[in-house]
Amino acid sequence: MDFSSFIHQLIQQLINGVSLGSIYALIALGYTMVYGIIKLINFAHGDIYMLGAYLGFFATAVFKMSFVPALITAMVGAAICGMIIERLAYRPLRNAPKIAVLITAIGVSLLLEYGGMLLVSPQPRTFPAVFEAQTYNFGGFVVNNQQIVILAVSVLLMIVLTYVVNRTKVGKAMRACSFDTDAARLMGIDVNRVISFTFGIGSALAAAAGVLVGVYYNSIDPLMGIMPGLKAFVAAVLGGIGVIPGAMAGGIILGVVEALVSGFISSTFRDAAAFAILIIILLFKPSGIFGKNVREKV
Amino acid sequence: MLKIENINVFYGAIHAIKGISLEVNEGQIVTLIGANGAGKSTILRTISGLLKPKSGEITFEGKGIAGKPAQDIVKLGISQVPEGRRVFANMTVLENLELGAYIRSDKQGIKDDMEVVFQRFPRLKERLTQLAGTLSGGEQQMLAMGRALMSRPRLLLLDEPSMGLAPLLVKEIFSIIKDINTTGTTILLVEQNANMALSIAHQAYVLETGRITLSGDAKELAASEEVRKAYLGG
Numbered sequence: 001m002d003f004s005s006f007i008h009q010l011i012q013q014l015i016n017g018v019s020l021g022s023i024y025a026l027i028a029l030g031y032t033m034v035y036g037i038i039k040l041i042n043f044a045h046g047d048i049y050m051l052g053a054y055l056g057f058f059a060t061a062v063f064k065m066s067f068v069p070a071l072i073t074a075m076v077g078a079a080i081c082g083m084i085i086e087r088l089a090y091r092p093l094r095n096a097p098k099i100a101v102l103i104t105a106i107g108v109s110l111l112l113e114y115g116g117m118l119l120v121s122p123q124p125r126t127f128p129a130v131f132e133a134q135t136y137n138f139g140g141f142v143v144n145n146q147q148i149v150i151l152a153v154s155v156l157l158m159i160v161l162t163y164v165v166n167r168t169k170v171g172k173a174m175r176a177c178s179f180d181t182d183a184a185r186l187m188g189i190d191v192n193r194v195i196s197f198t199f200g201i202g203s204a205l206a207a208a209a210g211v212l213v214g215v216y217y218n219s220i221d222p223l224m225g226i227m228p229g230l231k232a233f234v235a236a237v238l239g240g241i242g243v244i245p246g247a248m249a250g251g252i253i254l255g256v257v258e259a260l261v262s263g264f265i266s267s268t269f270r271d272a273a274a275f276a277i278l279i280i281i282l283l284f285k286p287s288g289i290f291g292k293n294v295r296e297k298v
Numbered sequence: 299m300l301k302i303e304n305i306n307v308f309y310g311a312i313h314a315i316k317g318i319s320l321e322v323n324e325g326q327i328v329t330l331i332g333a334n335g336a337g338k339s340t341i342l343r344t345i346s347g348l349l350k351p352k353s354g355e356i357t358f359e360g361k362g363i364a365g366k367p368a369q370d371i372v373k374l375g376i377s378q379v380p381e382g383r384r385v386f387a388n389m390t391v392l393e394n395l396e397l398g399a400y401i402r403s404d405k406q407g408i409k410d411d412m413e414v415v416f417q418r419f420p421r422l423k424e425r426l427t428q429l430a431g432t433l434s435g436g437e438q439q440m441l442a443m444g445r446a447l448m449s450r451p452r453l454l455l456l457d458e459p460s461m462g463l464a465p466l467l468v469k470e471i472f473s474i475i476k477d478i479n480t481t482g483t484t485i486l487l488v489e490q491n492a493n494m495a496l497s498i499a500h501q502a503y504v505l506e507t508g509r510i511t512l513s514g515d516a517k518e519l520a521a522s523e524e525v526r527k528a529y530l531g532g
Contacts, residue, residue: 172389176386183380189397
């Protein structure tokens with residue numbers, strides 16, 4: 001490979017990586033926000049992403065919606081499901097040991113995966129083409145319109161989220177709960193409502209990722225959430241779990257690393273690279289790139 | 299205004315508050331003094347709804363509040379400055395004060411009250427956009443008090459406001475507490491610094507391992523042999 005084709009390949013993989021990474025980032029945000037408030041790794045989160053993809057699928061294939069209404073339907077539907085799950089599965093365990101909640105999250109994950117198979121069959125479904133695939137050639141770099149849509153939607157959602165968290169009353173309440181739950185209660189904040197809201201937002205973002213992936217890869221199935229769920233977890237840890245900009249950066253970095261490994265080494269090593277990152281981060285900087293080194297209070 | 303009747307509070311199996319009754323009259327400063335671990339903070343946390351009593355009654359302005367969630371109690375007009383200040387360190391001074399007014403939606407009223415807080419604590423105005431975690435201990439105490447006042451409480455619960463502060467600052471904080479009281483806010487003050495607390499309080503209760511052992515007029519208690527020996531160093 002000569003130098004110019006190397007550079008060409010590098011930039012092409014960066015483009016692919018950023019669009020894949022923004023998907024991870026959207027899912028990672030839900031992990032990190034929920035962890036920030038109730039210190040739970042919600043292992044069912046990847047399955048909410050799957051749920052969102054199916055909601056988007058039914059909205060487009062059955063109800064013939066166009067892309068934007070289908071996206072919004074999926075996000076709202078998943079947000080409601082996420083809040084119901086929190087209410088039924090996690091809230092009764094609020095004062096239980098963390099391990100009990102973690103095991104419950106794994107249980108919810110399995111319920112969604114195999115309940116999903118029961119309801120919609122384990123067969124992969126073909127996501128309808130919501131818009132015609134077009135490829136653009138920018139001086140030799142190939143970008144298709146789906147990648148542009150993925151990036152545009154992700155960036156837009158992240159901007160909205162950043163605004164909500166930093167500027168609105170409910171966002172301030174979220175940050176207050178995440179920093180010190182008891183102090184937040186003393187301000188008159190209904191912590192249960194904030195937790196519910198957080199699950200809603202996180203689930204909506206995961207659902208958006210699910211719809212975007214459905215549009216991009218055209219194929220969805222009830223177990224599609226497992227791998228991206230784990231990868232997004234890696235992304236959240238990489239950025240610093242509980243830190244919102246960290247999840248965004250972690251997702252993008254992970255996507256780029258995967259794309260580079262696929263492009264330059266072999267796509268079979270892609271997953272290995274992602275989990276190697278997890279191991280390296282946990283060994284050398286467990287608080288993540290943006291995380292502060294805080295000792296857990298006993 | 300506030301009446302506590304025979305409450306029992308447990309931390310798991312530990313019986314922290316053993317049948318305590320006390321009363322706070324409107325317009326007064328009432329102080330709870332006692333050694334570390336006597337249960338002073340536990341009483342405040344129970345009043346503000348962070349802990350639920352196992353038995354007993356708490357009434358505020360005639361309404362039973364025992365066991366109600368904390369957010370409802372704030373809305374009734376009780377605000378707490380927790381032990382160790384507990385400011386939101388990763389947020390700005392302004393955001394902390396805004397969170398203090400979380401239960402309110404009257405924008406103009408919130409703005410006016412913020413001005414009142416700035417008059418009382420001019421340092422907070424200077425540091426408005428600074429993160430609360432970068433403030434000094436005294437400034438954080440002022441912020442925690444300003445934040446609690448933003449909900450317009452009729453009863454203010456103060457938990458160890460002098461903790462970790464230099465003597466000069468302690469004096470300043472106590473004169474501010476007195477001032478908050480004279481402008482119409484009733485205060486229940488928990489302190490280890492019994493000297494200072496008794497000097498500004500009207501009524502006082504002495505707490506020992508979950509029980510009230512003495513109570514009465516603050517000046518009289520300050521003069522009594524028992525209190526002088528145990529809490530005032532002579």
